[in-house]
Amino acid sequence: MSGATARTEPRRATAQESDGRSSLDRKFARLGWGFATPALLVVLAITLFPIAFSVAMSLSHVTVSADGFQLSGTTGEHYELLLRSDRWRHALVFTVLYTIGTVVAELVLGTLIALVLEQLSGGRGWMMALLLLPWAMITVVSAQLWAYMYNGVYGVLTALTEALTGTPFQFLGTPTPAVLSMAAADVWKTTPFVAIIVLAGLMMLPSDVVEAARVDGANAWTAFWKVRLPLLRPALVIAVLFRILQAFGIFDLPFVLTGGGPGDATESLALLGWQVMFTNLDFGPGAAVAASTAALVLVGCLIFLRAFKARVGDEETQA
Amino acid sequence: MSVLLATTACGSAGADAASVDPRRVGPASGDITWYAINFGPEGFPEQLIAAFEKAHPEINVDFQPAPNNTDTMRATLTTEITGGSDAIDVYNGDLVWPAQFGDAQLAMPLDEHLPDDFWDRYPEERSRLTEYGDTHLAAPLYVDSGFLYYRKDLLEKHDLPVPDTWQELAETAKLLQDEGEVDYGYVGQWANYEGLTVNWTELSAAAGGRSVSEDDSEAAIDSPENREALDFMRQLLDSGVVPSASTSFQEQQSLQTFVEGEAAFHRNWSHGWGMANDPLASQIVDRVGVMPLPGFEGGEEVGPSAAGGWNLMVNPHSKRIGASLVFMDWMTGPEAQRMMAQNSVLPANEEVLHDEELQRENPVLEVAADLDIVARPAHTPRYPQISHGIYTNINGSLAGSGSTASALRAAAADIQRALEDRAL
Numbered sequence: 001m002s003g004a005t006a007r008t009e010p011r012r013a014t015a016q017e018s019d020g021r022s023s024l025d026r027k028f029a030r031l032g033w034g035f036a037t038p039a040l041l042v043v044l045a046i047t048l049f050p051i052a053f054s055v056a057m058s059l060s061h062v063t064v065s066a067d068g069f070q071l072s073g074t075t076g077e078h079y080e081l082l083l084r085s086d087r088w089r090h091a092l093v094f095t096v097l098y099t100i101g102t103v104v105a106e107l108v109l110g111t112l113i114a115l116v117l118e119q120l121s122g123g124r125g126w127m128m129a130l131l132l133l134p135w136a137m138i139t140v141v142s143a144q145l146w147a148y149m150y151n152g153v154y155g156v157l158t159a160l161t162e163a164l165t166g167t168p169f170q171f172l173g174t175p176t177p178a179v180l181s182m183a184a185a186d187v188w189k190t191t192p193f194v195a196i197i198v199l200a201g202l203m204m205l206p207s208d209v210v211e212a213a214r215v216d217g218a219n220a221w222t223a224f225w226k227v228r229l230p231l232l233r234p235a236l237v238i239a240v241l242f243r244i245l246q247a248f249g250i251f252d253l254p255f256v257l258t259g260g261g262p263g264d265a266t267e268s269l270a271l272l273g274w275q276v277m278f279t280n281l282d283f284g285p286g287a288a289v290a291a292s293t294a295a296l297v298l299v300g301c302l303i304f305l306r307a308f309k310a311r312v313g314d315e316e317t318q319a
Numbered sequence: 320m321s322v323l324l325a326t327t328a329c330g331s332a333g334a335d336a337a338s339v340d341p342r343r344v345g346p347a348s349g350d351i352t353w354y355a356i357n358f359g360p361e362g363f364p365e366q367l368i369a370a371f372e373k374a375h376p377e378i379n380v381d382f383q384p385a386p387n388n389t390d391t392m393r394a395t396l397t398t399e400i401t402g403g404s405d406a407i408d409v410y411n412g413d414l415v416w417p418a419q420f421g422d423a424q425l426a427m428p429l430d431e432h433l434p435d436d437f438w439d440r441y442p443e444e445r446s447r448l449t450e451y452g453d454t455h456l457a458a459p460l461y462v463d464s465g466f467l468y469y470r471k472d473l474l475e476k477h478d479l480p481v482p483d484t485w486q487e488l489a490e491t492a493k494l495l496q497d498e499g500e501v502d503y504g505y506v507g508q509w510a511n512y513e514g515l516t517v518n519w520t521e522l523s524a525a526a527g528g529r530s531v532s533e534d535d536s537e538a539a540i541d542s543p544e545n546r547e548a549l550d551f552m553r554q555l556l557d558s559g560v561v562p563s564a565s566t567s568f569q570e571q572q573s574l575q576t577f578v579e580g581e582a583a584f585h586r587n588w589s590h591g592w593g594m595a596n597d598p599l600a601s602q603i604v605d606r607v608g609v610m611p612l613p614g615f616e617g618g619e620e621v622g623p624s625a626a627g628g629w630n631l632m633v634n635p636h637s638k639r640i641g642a643s644l645v646f647m648d649w650m651t652g653p654e655a656q657r658m659m660a661q662n663s664v665l666p667a668n669e670e671v672l673h674d675e676e677l678q679r680e681n682p683v684l685e686v687a688a689d690l691d692i693v694a695r696p697a698h699t700p701r702y703p704q705i706s707h708g709i710y711t712n713i714n715g716s717l718a719g720s721g722s723t724a725s726a727l728r729a730a731a732a733d734i735q736r737a738l739e740d741r742a743l
Contacts, residue, residue: 064423068401085743152564153503153576172567174718261511262566263715276743278394280703281423285743 051294058287069283078288088289090264091272092296098179098268099247102186106243107236109187110194115224117195118202128199131192139189143256146185147172150257172258175265182253182266190246194239201235202228237308241301248297269293344432347641348377355411356385356392358461358629359664367658371649378642389413389513400425405636409643412457412632414448415697415706421451422700426632428454432644440651442669448694449630457630458647459667461659464624464690465521466683468577468585468595471608473500481608485525485551486616488584492560495583504560506573507586509552509717514569515710516695517625518586522548524693525615525622530709531696531734538734540709541727548615549716549723556717566718578603586612588627592683593663609683611690623693628667660684704742708733 058078060071082088113131117124134142149157150171161169171181205228213223251270254260260267260275269289277286355364368380385392393416399407401423412420420426433455438446441459449457467488469481473495482488492504508514523530528544531537555561562582565573570587577585578594578601585591594600595607612622631647633640649655656668660677665687671677678685696705708730716726736742 064401068403081741081743087743150567151572152567153562153572153581154579158564168564170563170567173563174566175715175720178567258567259510259512261711261714262718263511263720264711265715265718265720272743274394275703275707278397279390279707281397281419281700282743289743 054287055291057283058285058291060284062284062287064281064283075284078284079292081285082288082292087264087267088269088272091267091269094179094265094267095248095250095269095293098183098250099244102183102190102247103240103243105183105187106191106194107240109191110239111198111232111236113191113195114198114202117199128196131195133192134189135192137189139252140256142189143185143253146181147257150181173262175262178258178262178265182257185253185257186247186250190243194243197239197242198232198235201232204235205231233308237305241304244301244304245297248293248300344644345637345639345641347645349639349642350379350381351408351637351639351642351646352381352383352406353409353411353646354383354385354396354407355629356387356389358411359659359662363662363664367650367655370654370658371646374649374654375645378645380646383407385411396425397423400634400636403636405634405638407634408637408639409631409633409646411460411629414459414626414628414630415695415702416632417449417456417630418451418698419700419702420632421454421456424635426456427635427637427640428456429458429633429644430454432640433458433648437648440668440670442672444692444694445626445667448626448697451698451700457632458651460629460631460650462665462667462672462687463588463627464665464687464692465517465586465612465627466589466591466624466686467610467612468587468591469608469610470495470501470580470583470603470606472603472606473583474608476500481610482584482613483620484613484616484618485522485622488613489551489555489558489560492583493558496560501581501583503562503576503582505555505584505586506561506565506568506576506582508569508573509561509565509714510567510569510572511710511714512569513706513710515714516706517627519548519709519713520693520695521586521612521623521625522552522615525612525618526551527615527618529696530730531705531738535696535698536738538731538738540734541731545727546723549713549727551615552713552717553723566714589663589665589683589687609686611686619691621691623691626692626694628665699738701737701740701742704737705734708737708742 057069057071059074059076061073061075063070063072117127120127149155152158152168152170152173155171157171158168161167170177172178209231210223210227213227218226249270250268251274254266254268254271255274258266260271270293273286273289273293276282276289280286353364353368357364364382364384368382371380372378385395393413396407396410396412412426417426421428430453437458438455445459445462446455449455449459473479474481474491477495477498477500479491479494482491488505492501495501496504507518509518520530523540523545526544526548528540528542528548530540530545532539552561556563556565562576568576573585574587574591574594576582577587577591580602592607592609596604598604612624614620614622631650633643633647637643651668653668653671656666656671657674657677660666660671660674660681663681663683665684666672672684672688678688696702699705712721712726712730712733715721716723721729733742
């Protein structure tokens with residue numbers, strides 16, 4: 001965050017002095033870095049160090065004693081344990097499918113909501129405030145509310161299904177419904193976030209392009225698919241990227257709603273990592289779960305960015 | 320008192336080679352911090368502290384409430400203690416923690432600081448549950464057990480006896496359901512968590528089974544007795560005696576269902592009694608009976624109850640171990656333990672637990688004093704993985720994702736892996 005200030009500083013100087021880098025220029029750059037250093041050190045200490053430590057932990061023999069952790073020797077045994085574990089494989093498959101499913105649902109719903117909001121003339125501010133409520137609510141709290149609604153005996157949704165069909169539907173008691181119920185709670189919470197980012201994208205679209213398309217005879221449908229959606233791509237990429245990062249690390253919903261159950265149907269990688277580390281007190285394997293999860297989501301995001309950024313670039317040059 | 324003597328003796332007996340280094344024990348005075356999940360009625364830990372400080376004015380205790388979730392508390396303690404913090408001196412630890420905490424050196428071994436006769440205040444099997452290796456790591460503070468709560472009024476109305484076995488319970492429950500008295504026959508804790516390991520251990524033991532061999536070396540869960548127990552649980556679900564929502568029920572949800580008058584029978588810890596008779600929370604005040612869990616057809620008449628409850632443990636980094644030990648001694652002694660019994664907290668102290676006068680005031684105490692106790696297989700630091708192997712497979716099977724035979728086979732494999740230290 002603070003790195004950005006450091007970078008804009010020298011750039012502005014370059015704009016002023018087009019004939020090469022003067023000593024004043026370099027001075028400004030140094031000053032900029034100097035100002036940013038304390039903040040960078042904080043980032044280093046609270047972000048990079050723990051990540052590096054946990055990667056180191058995942059690759060070492062860890063002994064826990066009253067004097068803290070002792071890391072000794074390098075070993076791949078923790079990762080080997082993961083690769084051989086059904087539990088880890090299951091959590092990986094669940095997390096990947098869950099991420100894809102919820103992000104796609106949120107993207108579609110969020111875009112639809114944004115399109116409606118865009119058409120609203122009055123009351124848009126109120127609607128947005130209302131929409132943001134689920135997103136602003138702490139997940140543990142909203143998950144608890146969902147748990148009440150899903151409760152198989154006194155839950156309001158269970159009662160509703162009983163009134164409609166005659167038999168109470170069990171939302172959390174069996175595997176498939178449990179996964180879908182959890183996904184529904186997630187979609188409810190994060191769709192507004194996607195909607196707001198997409199809405200911001202929509203507002204930025206140049207209106208003359210759409211008008212030109214209309215003049216050329218495109219109906220609303222074609223104008224949306226052929227003109228607006230491609231132009232929206234940068235906003236969509238941002239929304240999806242944020243959502244992948246969050247969804248892949250899902251912890252609070254399964255922790256509160258299902259505890260990973262029934263069986264291990266809703267055990268995510270983050271929940272697994274937490275259990276291995278803080279319930280089993282197996283720090284090496286726990287760090288391996290955490291580090292591999294981070295690596296996987298990083299690779300996933302890079303692939304996604306590469307695939308879509310290229311096309312975003314194309315659109316821009318064409319426009 | 321004996322601890323106080325022991326610690327002061329340590330302070331003066333510098334020449335005695337067998338005694339403890341007083342620098343390591345610290346003075347038996349000053350400020351200590353006690354970290355615990357709230358227990359008993361509102362403000363009860365503070366009442367205990369007030370009484371303690373009256374008896375020991377030289378020590379001040381600061382109560383720091385822990386998050387009301389055992390796993391979250393364990394995570395906090397692990398972070399604090401492995402980080403070398405002495406912010407907490409003494410803490411409440413779950414009954415199943417000693418082996419794991421001993422292995423990870425999160426709790427101070429107590430035997431070199433406490434006299435041998437300290438442990439005489441507890442029933443022997445309870446004191447044994449605090450050992451790991453050759454030493455005690457924890458002093459039992461209060462206990463808990465599984466109880467069967469039942470609708471006294473409904474049994475009387477239909478002239479039905481209290482059930483002796485689980486099979487009789489199922490029949491009685493079905494009858495009351497058919498009569499339209501209750502929606503459900505029985506609710507327990509069958510969700511995917513530690514509580515299911517507790518419920519399973521009780522039912523399995525009643526049927527004559529166990530999950531780990533007696534010497535903690537092998538998985539023993541895949542046995543004919545356990546197949547019978549799990550089949551029985553699945554039957555309860557199939558016949559509608561147990562609501563299918565049970566596979567997501569922990570203590571709170573199951574107790575809620577019972578106190579709202581929707582179930583005839585209910586298994587819970589001792590706090591179920593207070594809540595069932597609380598007019599603010601319960602629809603069934605004064606219509607509830609409590610008894611030991613039933614036996615299994617063809618087995619013992621009374622079924623075993625799982626041991627629960629909390630111990631006191633000392634942070635090895637504490638600078639005030641002396642004061643912490645005095646606190647530990649007083650809290651597990653007669654005065655504090657009587658206060659607990661009077662406030663619906665089951666005392667760990669044997670003498671207080673068997674006090675007939677106290678038993679008259681609290682029927683749960685009377686039942687508790689004579690329970691047949693079964694322990695979860697927590698003698699190994701690998702217990703969390705063992706328990707995970709039990710509860711996920713049993714819960715999965717109850718939720719319909721596998722047969723009895725395949726669930727127990729999978730559980731046996733998971734437990735074996737855990738025992739051999741090959742489990743994730």
